Each structure stands twice: as structure tokens, then as C-alpha cells.
Amino acid sequence: MAQHNSSISNFKHFSLKFICPLLLLIIIGGYSFQYFFEKTVILKNSISGAYKVNRIINELHPDEVAMIGSSRMEGGLIPDILGKNYFNYGLNGTKDNVSLFFLNEETKKNKTTPIIINIDIGGLNNSMGYILYYLYNINYQPVRDIVAEQDKPYYHIPFIKYYGYYELYLKDYLTAKIELTKYSNKGASIEKNILLLQKFSEEVKQRENTPAAFNVDPNLGSRLISIVTSHLNRKFIFVVAPCHPSCFSMYKNESDEIKYLNFLKTYKNVRVFNFSKDHYPDSLFFNTEHLNYNGAIKYSKALRDSLSKI
Amino acid sequence: MLFNSVGFLIFFPVVTIVFFLLYHQYRWMWLLAASCFFYMFFKPEYILILAFTIVIDYYAGLLLERETDLKKRKRYLVLSLVANIGVLAIFKYFNFINDNITGFVSVFNYKNHIPYLNMILPIGLSFHTFQAMSYTIEVYKGNHKAEKHFGIYALYVMFYPQLVAGPIERPQNILYQFHSRKYFNYDNAVTGLRLIAWGLFKKIVIADRLALYVNQVYADVNNANSLSVLLAIIFFSLQIYTDFSGYSDIARGAAKVMGYDLLINFNAPFKSKSISEFWRRWHISLSTWFFDYLYYPLALSFRDFNKAGIALALLITFFLSGLWHGAGWTFILYGVLHGAALVYELYTKKIRKKIFGKLPVAINVFLTRLFVLLYLAFSWVFFRSENLHKVKFVFSKLFELNFSINFVQLFASQGPFKFANILFTLILCYLLSVMSKKMPGRYNVPYIFILIFLIIILGENGATQFIYFQF
Numbered sequence: 001m002a003q004h005n006s007s008i009s010n011f012k013h014f015s016l017k018f019i020c021p022l023l024l025l026i027i028i029g030g031y032s033f034q035y036f037f038e039k040t041v042i043l044k045n046s047i048s049g050a051y052k053v054n055r056i057i058n059e060l061h062p063d064e065v066a067m068i069g070s071s072r073m074e075g076g077l078i079p080d081i082l083g084k085n086y087f088n089y090g091l092n093g094t095k096d097n098v099s100l101f102f103l104n105e106e107t108k109k110n111k112t113t114p115i116i117i118n119i120d121i122g123g124l125n126n127s128m129g130y131i132l133y134y135l136y137n138i139n140y141q142p143v144r145d146i147v148a149e150q151d152k153p154y155y156h157i158p159f160i161k162y163y164g165y166y167e168l169y170l171k172d173y174l175t176a177k178i179e180l181t182k183y184s185n186k187g188a189s190i191e192k193n194i195l196l197l198q199k200f201s202e203e204v205k206q207r208e209n210t211p212a213a214f215n216v217d218p219n220l221g222s223r224l225i226s227i228v229t230s231h232l233n234r235k236f237i238f239v240v241a242p243c244h245p246s247c248f249s250m251y252k253n254e255s256d257e258i259k260y261l262n263f264l265k266t267y268k269n270v271r272v273f274n275f276s277k278d279h280y281p282d283s284l285f286f287n288t289e290h291l292n293y294n295g296a297i298k299y300s301k302a303l304r305d306s307l308s309k310i
Numbered sequence: 311m312l313f314n315s316v317g318f319l320i321f322f323p324v325v326t327i328v329f330f331l332l333y334h335q336y337r338w339m340w341l342l343a344a345s346c347f348f349y350m351f352f353k354p355e356y357i358l359i360l361a362f363t364i365v366i367d368y369y370a371g372l373l374l375e376r377e378t379d380l381k382k383r384k385r386y387l388v389l390s391l392v393a394n395i396g397v398l399a400i401f402k403y404f405n406f407i408n409d410n411i412t413g414f415v416s417v418f419n420y421k422n423h424i425p426y427l428n429m430i431l432p433i434g435l436s437f438h439t440f441q442a443m444s445y446t447i448e449v450y451k452g453n454h455k456a457e458k459h460f461g462i463y464a465l466y467v468m469f470y471p472q473l474v475a476g477p478i479e480r481p482q483n484i485l486y487q488f489h490s491r492k493y494f495n496y497d498n499a500v501t502g503l504r505l506i507a508w509g510l511f512k513k514i515v516i517a518d519r520l521a522l523y524v525n526q527v528y529a530d531v532n533n534a535n536s537l538s539v540l541l542a543i544i545f546f547s548l549q550i551y552t553d554f555s556g557y558s559d560i561a562r563g564a565a566k567v568m569g570y571d572l573l574i575n576f577n578a579p580f581k582s583k584s585i586s587e588f589w590r591r592w593h594i595s596l597s598t599w600f601f602d603y604l605y606y607p608l609a610l611s612f613r614d615f616n617k618a619g620i621a622l623a624l625l626i627t628f629f630l631s632g633l634w635h636g637a638g639w640t641f642i643l644y645g646v647l648h649g650a651a652l653v654y655e656l657y658t659k660k661i662r663k664k665i666f667g668k669l670p671v672a673i674n675v676f677l678t679r680l681f682v683l684l685y686l687a688f689s690w691v692f693f694r695s696e697n698l699h700k701v702k703f704v705f706s707k708l709f710e711l712n713f714s715i716n717f718v719q720l721f722a723s724q725g726p727f728k729f730a731n732i733l734f735t736l737i738l739c740y741l742l743s744v745m746s747k748k749m750p751g752r753y754n755v756p757y758i759f760i761l762i763f764l765i766i767i768l769g770e771n772g773a774t775q776f777i778y779f780q781f
Contacts, residue, residue: 030766
């Protein structure tokens with residue numbers, strides 16, 4: 001009994017002198033660091049996914065034309081070439097379930113500006129991209145719906161929720177600030193590098209042997225149409241980015257793609273611009289699916305010209 | 311269960327708190343149950359292998375103590391050793407031996423019909439079988455009394471902090487600790503937690519980060535140049551040290567909080583001025599095991615051959631030490647390389663003293679340390695490579711001597727930011743280790759806070775296994 005009491009009093013001493021100060025330090029230090037990091041790194045970087053997700057949820061820019069889509073949008077279109085009020089919400093690694101989330105948030109706002117949406121030649125599919133896009137707003141239900149089963153309990157604990165991702169946020173921030181390898185412009189993040197000829201040829205060969213198909217997830221398809229038809233005051237401009245010819249070598253059902261794009265055109269508030277088969281020399285590609293900086297300039301100008309005709 | 315997992319963050323405080331809440335006579339049960347749970351996290355059925363060797367060695371120990379007839383005592387010892395080595399032979403070396411038989415008989419156009427065993431190597435098998443063997447050997451030698459309490463003996467083999475990757479304990483160091491009463495002690499708790507935090511920092515921030523670079527280069531040697539291969543070789547030396555010593559620190563820390571002292575496994579190994587000194591500083595519990603139970607008896611039996619006898623004993627010891635690490639020729643050659651270095655040091659001791667003795671002390675120390683580090687780094691190429699073909703490939707890339715600065719190759723396709731972070735965290739690790747040596751106890755709280763803070767900010771996400779778990 002005496003030994004137990006002695007152990008307990010030692011433990012009390014340990015708790016007061018060690019555990020409590022340590023916990024206090026972790027809570028105060030961690031919370032302060034998170035606050036500082038979010039304000040100066042995550043939210044001060046227009047190309048960060050977390051910033052884009054936060055911007056679409058929490059910020060209202062009445063004159064802004066939102067550009068939504070995957071990496072083809074993020075790295076393909078330069079907002080400043082298109083006009084004054086364009087912002088590129090494209091997110092690398094994401095697919096149309098995320099685009100629909102952006103579209104949903106954008107159409108909730110009391111705005112009448114058009115919306116530009118990228119459609120990949122693969123159709124409408126699901127991919128949430130990287131978790132670091134969502135951590136800042138992880139408690140917002142539509143964001144939780146996207147993250148779904150990838151949500152982890154520690155994503156809801158301040159400071160710890162960014163464990164393993166601080167470096168990536170900082171990297172994104174520095175990429176945008178230094179612009180050594182990428183050019184940043186209002187959300188767009190465009191590759192300045194050009195692949196070595198040999199590496200590009202390898203990619204082309206690989207792409208030529210990779211089967212591809214156009215496929216529309218029925219759930220995503222119906223959600224898209226529902227948004228389009230319930231917001232007749234907004235113009236929805238669908239764009240298909242230029243692709244390297246190798247992407248079409250084993251493309252199974254091109255007719256389905258054309259059919260679907262024509263179907264979208266049947267809605268009065270929809271316009272479709274398909275640039276996928278426009279001729280772009282190899283020197284304008286970063287890889288077979290993405291343009292480089294010069295390619296993005298050409299593509300942006302082409303879209304600007306098309307938009308001016310509407 | 312991995313030390314660097316969320317599971318352990320829950321397991322460790324629960325086990326420790328309940329341990330101190332229980333009366334002394336029930337604590338062994340709790341620790342044994344916790345250790346079983348810890349081990350069964352990997353592959354539950356393999357607990358039966360442990361149970362088998364525990365029962366054999368426990369009774370072997372009792373019989374060894376009771377028996378006075380030397381012949382019978384030897385028989386009991388051999389029985390215990392055969393049981394332990396037999397388990398190792400089946401689970402770790404069977405397929406390797408079979409592979410070599412296949413290769414050998416194919417030379418004579420024969421086919422090997424012995425089937426391969428399709429099973430995963432039980433985690434930490436070499437560690438706990440060696441620990442079990444040290445018990446029966448010590449009882450046989452009369453250095454330690456047989457443990458009468460079956461539960462305490464089982465705990466000696468299974469104590470969770472050192473169960474899967476050591477330190478390989480000796481009965482005289484740990485068994486008496488399980489019998490003595492433990493009280494919660496402030497200093498033990500803080501020292502233990504400091505060790506755990508430091509070990510986790512080394513593993514999660516340093517080793518796992520270095521692993522990204524090393525794995526990339528080793529996976530794609532073709533696209534690397536001599537500079538990136540050299541960096542990968544150096545980085546692997548640092549990775550294996552921070553990974554393994556990190557594990558040992560966490561193990562010692564987890565035991566220390568409960569009042570148990572485990573053996574110190576590392577003592578600044580990169581400060582070694584010779585390979586023999588390195589083995590007195592690196593994986594100390596294994597090297598002393600091999601020296602006590604293998605090298606000294608061998609050297610004694612070869613004593614008639616003078617220096618050649620010692621050399622032979624060294625080569626055999628290191629051959630088996632290599633084999634202990636893994637069932638593969640790369641590991642055997644790793645061991646042989648170290649054995650050869652020790653033989654070289656044995657034969658050239660006087661000449662080296664003459665040559666290096668003439669140099670100023672600082673240059674002497676610098677050069678000898680550099681030679682040792684380079685030798686170690688190159689020997690770890692054998693350790694890291696999956697097969698001898700890979701070893702050859704890595705060295706051929708290195709000796710192309712293409713040290714041109716190509717950023718894609720230099721950064722191992724991971725970009726300048728990741729590479730800069732490797733260098734930054736290495737410097738940080740060095741500064742923290744220097745700082746901790748000079749730091750008075752009153753700074754424990756801020757020091758541990760800094761470590762936790764850095765782990766969260768700089769840690770590599772996704773728990774990876776410790777390198778030595780595979781042994």
C-alpha cells in the first residue's frame with residue numbers, strides 16, 4: 001500500500017511538473033504555429049489547392065469568372081490572357097466530382113458571370129486529388145463528402161491535422177513565390193520546363209500503347225445536368241483542352257465523347273469548345289496530357305478568341 | 311505494432327499506466343499480455359513459434375541447473391540450441407539453402423525436387439532466438455541461475471520494447487529487473503520520454519526522409535549518375551544508423567519509463583577510427599553476443615595457429631554475423647567484408663601505427679575516421695542491394711566517375727526542395743544531438759516539446775517499418 005501511495009504521489013509530481021507544462025506548450029505552441037502557417041503560407045498562395053477550396057467556399061467575388069477543372073485547367077489556361085476577372089480553380093489530380101463541388105459552391109453565390117469548366121477526354125470520373133487541398137476546410141460537410149473514407153480522426157485536431165503536409169504546403173508556396181519551375185497567375189500553375197526529347201518520346205510511346213475511353217459516371221452526369229438546368233442565369237462554358245495526338249491512338253469511343261458534348265450543347269445556357277484535336281507541336285507540351293507555358297499561352301488565346309465570339 | 315504508429319501512441323501510455331496501477335505480483339502478467347498483443351499485431355499465429363522456443367528453453371534451463379553430469383548438461387544445451395537454430399533454419403534460411411542447392415545441382419544437370427516454403431519471415435526472429443540462446447548458454451556456463459518462474463522467463467524473451475529488434479539482452483542484465491519492485495519515478499519517466507521522442511525524431515524525420523532519396527536511386531540506378539549514387543550510398547549509411555538507433559532509443563525509453571534498463575546498443579559509431587572500434591560501438595548487443603559466444607570459443611580452439619587462428623575466428627564470426635542479418639549472399643558478403651577488415655587491422659596494426667603516428671593527431675583522426683566511414687558506406691551497398699547483380703550495378707555506376715551536375719539526377723527526381731530538406735534536417739539532427747548532451751535537466755520539457763513539434767512539422771507521413779524488423 002505504501003509503495004502504491006509513493007508511486008501515486010510521484011505520478012502527481014510528474015503530471016504537475018512535466019505532463020501539464022508539456023501539454024500546455026504543445027497546445028499553445030501548436031495552435032499559434034498553425035494560425036501563423038495558415039495565414040502566411042496556405043492562404044497566401046493562390047495556386048495552393050487549400051486556398052482555392054477556401055476561396056470558392058468563403059469568398060465572394062461578384063465579377064469573377066470561375067475556371068473549374070483538373071490539372072488540364074490549372075496548367076493550361078492563363079486567366080490574365082482571358083480577361084481581367086478570371087480565376088483558375090483547377091486542381092491537379094482531381095476529377096469531375098471535385099469540379100462539381102466547385103460548381104455547386106460557385107452557383108450558390110448570387111452572381112451572373114459565366115463559368116468555364118474543363119472536361120477531360122476521359123469523360124466524367126471521380127478522383128479527389130490530394131488530401132492537402134481539403135484539410136483547412138475539413139469540417140465543412142461538402143468537403144467531408146469528397147474526402148469520405150480517406151478522412152482520419154487526426155485531421156480534425158488542430159496543428160496535428162497537417163502532420164506530414166507542412167512541407168508540401170511550403171513547397172507550393174515557394175513554387176508560387178519563386179516561379180523557378182512554374183509560372184503562376186491567379187490560380188493557374190503552368191510548367192515552365194520542357195521535357196528532354198528522349199523522355200518525351202518515351203512518354204509518347206507509352207501513351208500510344210495505353211488504352212483510353214470516354215466514360216460518364218451516371219451520378220456525376222445527372223448532378224452536372226441538374227446544376228446546369230437549375231441555374232439558367234449562368235452560362236456554362238465547357239472546354240476540352242488540347243491533347244497530344246498519341247492520346248487518341250488507343251482511344252476507344254471517340255464518337256461517345258462527341259455525342260456527349262453535342263448533348264451538352266442542347267442546353268441553352270451551355271457552350272462547348274473542343275480543342276482536343278487542335279494541332280499543337282510537341283514543343284508546346286510538357287507531357288502528352290499537359291501543355292507547357294508556351295502551349296498554355298496559345299491555348300488561352302484560342303479560348304479568348306472563341307469566347308469573344310459568343 | 312510499429313513504434314512509429316498511432317497504435318503505439320495509445321498502446322504505450324495504456325500499458326505504462328496500468329503497469330503502475332497494478333500490484334507488483336501481477337505486473338509480469340500484464341507486461342506479458344501486452345507483449346503478446348504487441349507481437350500478434352504483425353501475424354498472430356507466429357506467437358506459437360515463440361511459445362515453442364520459450365517452453366523448450368525454460369525447461370532446458372531448469373534441467374541444466376539440476377544436472378551435474380557434464381555430458382547430460384551438454385546434451386540439454388545442444389537440444390535448446392538446436393530448437394532455436396532449427397526454428398531460424400526453417401523460417402529464415404530454408405529457402406535460401408534450397409535456392410543454393412538448386413543452383414549447385416543444376417551445374418550437374420540435375421533438378422532439385424525439394425519444395426520451397428511459402429511463408430513470411432516472423433518479425434524479429436533472429437533477435438528473440440538469440441536472446442533465448444544467450445539464456446541457456448549463460449545457465450550452462452553457470453553465470454546465471456535458471457529462472458524458476460515460467461511467466462518471468464517468457465517475459466524475458468517477449469518483453470515488448472526489445473522483442474522485435476533488440477537490444478539482444480542477457481539474462482544477468484534484465485531477469486533480476488523483472489523480479490524487483492518498480493516505483494513510478496520522475497527521472498525515469500522523463501529520461502524515458504526523452505529517449506522515445508529522440509528516437510521517433512531520428513526515425514520519422516531523418517531516416518524516413520533519407521529513405522525517399524535512397525529508395526529512388528536504388529530503384530532506378532540506370533537513370534542515376536555517379537554523384538547521385540555516391541549520395542545515396544552516404545545517405546543510406548545515415549539512414550540505417552538513424553533508423554536502427556532510433557528504434558533502440560524508443561525501446562530503451564519505453565522500458566525506462568517503467569523503470570527497466572535495457573542495454574545501450576549504439577555509442578557514436580561514426581566516430582570509430584577502425585572497423586574493430588566500430589563493432590564496439592555499433593549494435594553492441596549483437597557484436598558482444600557473437601564475440602562472447604562464438605569468437606572467443608573459436609579463438610581459444612584455434613590458439614595453436616597464433617594470429618592465423620584469430621583471423622580465422624574473426625572470419626567465421628563475421629561470416630555468421632552476415633548470415634544472421636539475412637538469408638542472402640549480399641548479407642554474407644557484408645559480414646565477410648567486415649571480417650576481412652578486422653583481419654587487415656590485425657595484421658597491419660604496427661605498420662599503421664608507424665605511418666599514421668607520424669601525422670598530426672587531428673589529421674590522423676580525420677583520415678582514419680574518413681577511411682572507416684567510406685569502408686562502412688561501401689559495405690552497406692551489399693546490405694541495401696537485393697542481390698549481387700544490383701551491387702555490381704551500383705558500383706559500376708559509381709565508378710563511371712560521372713560527377714556532372716544534372717539536377718534531375720542530383721535530386722533523384724524529387725526536386726530541389728526535398729533535397730534541401732534532407733540537408734536541413736541532417737544539420738538540425740546534429741545540432742539537437744549536440745544540444746542535448748550539454749543541456750541541464752530543467753530544460754527537458756522545452757526539449758521534448760521541440761522534438762514533438764519538429765516531428766509533426768517535418769515528419770514524413772505514413773509509418774514505415776524499421777529496417778532491422780526484417781531480421
